[in-house]
Amino acid sequence: VPPVIILVTPQLGENIGMVARAMGNCGLDQLRLVAPRDSWPNPDAVKAAAGADWILNQTQVFATTQKAIADLCQVYATTARSRFMEKAMVTLPKMQEKWDVVLPTGILFGCEKSGLSNEDVTLADYILTIPVNPNFSSLNLAQAVLLVAYSWFQGQGQDQVHSSMLTQPAPKDELLHLFEHLEKELDQSGFFFPPHKRPEMVQNLRNALTRAGLTTQEVRTFRGIIKSLTKKIDNNF
Amino acid sequence: VPPVIILVTPQLGENIGMVARAMGNCGLDQLRLVAPRDSWPNPDAVKAAAGADWILNQTQVFATTQKAIADLCQVYATTARSRFMEKAMVTLPKMQEKWDVVLPTGILFGCEKSGLSNEDVTLADYILTIPVNPNFSSLNLAQAVLLVAYSWFQGQGQDQVHSSMLTQPAPKDELLHLFEHLEKELDQSGFFFPPHKRPEMVQNLRNALTRAGLTTQEVRTFRGIIKSLTKKIDNNF
Numbered sequence: 154v155p156p157v158i159i160l161v162t163p164q165l166g167e168n169i170g171m172v173a174r175a176m177g178n179c180g181l182d183q184l185r186l187v188a189p190r191d192s193w194p195n196p197d198a199v200k201a202a203a204g205a206d207w208i209l210n211q212t213q214v215f216a217t218t219q220k221a222i223a224d225l226c227q228v229y230a231t232t233a234r235s236r237f238m239e240k241a242m243v244t245l246p247k248m249q250e251k252w253d254v255v256l257p258t259g260i261l262f263g264c265e266k267s268g269l270s271n272e273d274v275t276l277a278d279y280i281l282t283i284p285v286n287p288n289f290s291s292l293n294l295a296q297a298v299l300l301v302a303y304s305w306f307q308g309q310g311q312d313q314v315h316s317s318m319l320t321q322p323a324p325k326d327e328l329l330h331l332f333e334h335l336e337k338e339l340d341q342s343g344f345f346f347p348p349h350k351r352p353e354m355v356q357n358l359r360n361a362l363t364r365a366g367l368t369t370q371e372v373r374t375f376r377g378i379i380k381s382l383t384k385k386i387d388n389n390f
Numbered sequence: 391v392p393p394v395i396i397l398v399t400p401q402l403g404e405n406i407g408m409v410a411r412a413m414g415n416c417g418l419d420q421l422r423l424v425a426p427r428d429s430w431p432n433p434d435a436v437k438a439a440a441g442a443d444w445i446l447n448q449t450q451v452f453a454t455t456q457k458a459i460a461d462l463c464q465v466y467a468t469t470a471r472s473r474f475m476e477k478a479m480v481t482l483p484k485m486q487e488k489w490d491v492v493l494p495t496g497i498l499f500g501c502e503k504s505g506l507s508n509e510d511v512t513l514a515d516y517i518l519t520i521p522v523n524p525n526f527s528s529l530n531l532a533q534a535v536l537l538v539a540y541s542w543f544q545g546q547g548q549d550q551v552h553s554s555m556l557t558q559p560a561p562k563d564e565l566l567h568l569f570e571h572l573e574k575e576l577d578q579s580g581f582f583f584p585p586h587k588r589p590e591m592v593q594n595l596r597n598a599l600t601r602a603g604l605t606t607q608e609v610r611t612f613r614g615i616i617k618s619l620t621k622k623i624d625n626n627f
Binding site: 171174175177178179180203204205246284285286289290291292293295296299300303306307335338339342343344354357358361362364365366367368370371374375377378379381382383384 | 408411412414415416417440441442476483521522523526527528529530532533536537540543544572575576579580581591594595598599601602603604605607608611612614615616618619620621
């Protein structure tokens with residue numbers, strides 16, 4: 154089941170809205186607030202949610218963290234600081250293997266200013282840390298939620314690998330005709346100089362063009378280009 | 391080397407600041423802006439950066455995307471929409487294997503409202519997609535940067551896979567000069583016909599040549615080819 158995101162004493166409505174947007178991006182929709190500083194519903198949140206209204210509309214507000222996690226079987230407390238607690242720690246990358254659980258799960262995020270209180274962390278089964286730059290580790294609240302939500306989303310296998318947009322490269326004979334066309338014109342224009350270097354020059358040219366994996370249409374385009382660039386001779390006769 | 395983050399025509403200073411903060415969280419520090427809507431430096435950005443001042447202080451501003459990528463050898467364009475372009479696509483989870491330690495690399499992000507233009511996408515070697523909820527896929531700008539930066543940060547701890555590329559692709563400004571040279575000659579030879587199709591034809595051409603990953607030497611060769619194929623006019627005068 155998708156985890157519940159729980160913001161404990163969040164301060165800015167804008168951050169709550171951005172949390173909702175990030176959750177929507179990653180397919181989560183259960184948001185709970187514990188004693189938000191400002192009243193709820195909050196117009197700043199709606200604005201920042203950029204369309205994730207269905208999440209805000211069903212957001213539940215609780216007076217205490219204990220009440221907010223009452224129906225959950227597994228709770229993680231996100232924190233950057235070490236808490237010197239006897240509690241199992243999990244890093245976000247390791248969560249990939251743990252998301253696939255049937256237990257109703259909640260993830261606690263502290264307020265913008267000071268994070269979770271030790272009391273709240275104590276309620277959790279695990280401490281969840283997001284490994285970032287140790288010299289600048291303070292994540293914006295919505296950014297922290299995004300990283301966790303994205304990790305969950307990836308774990309879902311919903312990360313469909315887009316098949317490459319590339320269409321099929323042209324059959325080799327079309328490519329070879331392009332090479333021959335180009336090389337013939339370059340012979341006539343005296344490009345291959347000195348002559349004994351011609352084989353190497355041709356090889357380099359062909360390598361570069363082969364690497365492009367040109368389609369049939371593109372081969373046709375390049376032949377058109379060669380024709381266009383060389384036709385002026387006739388015009389001048 | 392860490393990738394350069396490039397925001398193309400960003401609108402809100404606050405988003406730029408949050409981008410800087412997210413970069414700082416993930417150990418990136420090179421930020422470039424292409425034609426930001428508001429003047430730079432921007433106090434809104436400083437406030438939202440929450441201390442990532444060292445990134446804002448060295449942020450470079452460019453007039454065009456072309457100038458912003460001139461010294462880079464590998465460019466990714468982040469986009470949610472499919473562009474129907476002949477360009478290789480990479481999903482963010484797959485980037486873990488691709489974060490290249492050798493090539494100077496840039497990641498393009500479009501503006502908040504509409505993302506990257508097709509013209510900008512055409513300049514890139516790859517399209518980078520971030521797989522999220524297909525029914526609510528619009529990521530906040532800073533959120534998108536965070537996911538990419540975090541992916542890079544995670545990749546740093548892993549065994550680096552070295553580029554299979556034998557030699558280094560040319561810096562983008564060399565490639566752009568090749569494009570301009572070729573297109574100028576094709577304009578003169580009347581290749582782009584009918585005229586209203588020119589933008590699409592240019593886009594296809596640039597995509598095909600970008601895909602080849604031409605080296606500096608190969609770019610020089612192709613410019614020699616164009617010169618060689620077009621010089622005959624003069625001979626006939």
